[in-house]
Amino acid sequence: MKSKITSGGLIISLFLCLNFNVVGQSNNLQDSTRMNLIRAAKEIMDTANYCALITLDEEGRPRVRVMDSFKPEEELIVWFGTNPNSRKVAQIKNDPRVTLYYLDNDASGYVMIHGMAQLVDDPIEKERHWKDEWKSFYPKKPEGYLLIKVVPAWMEILSTSRGILGDKITWQPPMVIMNPKK
Numbered sequence: 001m002k003s004k005i006t007s008g009g010l011i012i013s014l015f016l017c018l019n020f021n022v023v024g025q026s027n028n029l030q031d032s033t034r035m036n037l038i039r040a041a042k043e044i045m046d047t048a049n050y051c052a053l054i055t056l057d058e059e060g061r062p063r064v065r066v067m068d069s070f071k072p073e074e075e076l077i078v079w080f081g082t083n084p085n086s087r088k089v090a091q092i093k094n095d096p097r098v099t100l101y102y103l104d105n106d107a108s109g110y111v112m113i114h115g116m117a118q119l120v121d122d123p124i125e126k127e128r129h130w131k132d133e134w135k136s137f138y139p140k141k142p143e144g145y146l147l148i149k150v151v152p153a154w155m156e157i158l159s160t161s162r163g164i165l166g167d168k169i170t171w172q173p174p175m176v177i178m179n180p181k182k
Contacts, residue, residue, distance in 0.1 A: 042072055044110070045072045045076070046071055053088065055088050055098050056095045082148055089119060097114070097116060100115070120148070120149050157176075
């Protein structure tokens, strides 16, 4: 489906397929606008207490759970800790497409990231991505602790308090196609 997005004077033509696959982009965002949207997204993500991780179950139904994420890295890469025997791990093994949703603390906007999840069992990364307050959840660390790394394909952001608004007619928020370096 072809979608035309107008927000704050920007016109971006995107070709989107269902199930969160980005097929192409005919006009690139100007670097300054792209960086401003990413900066605003990081602000929302940094201050949000939690985020929602949405996976797809074996029948393709979305499954949502609240997660305690680490602060986003460059290009909005996000890490989580989890139990290796959890349903989300099985769902990611079956279909790595995920969505992350962060609600702005003042409820004036959100960041939604669509990307690919990777399960990471590397001891160095597991030590780097650890929170002491999780000790009671993972008494058998490091064996009972697994990482989820989400590499964004694209994100959308809406923030009325930051002046980032959706299209006046369709309400479609601004989107950024991500080009992760990792």
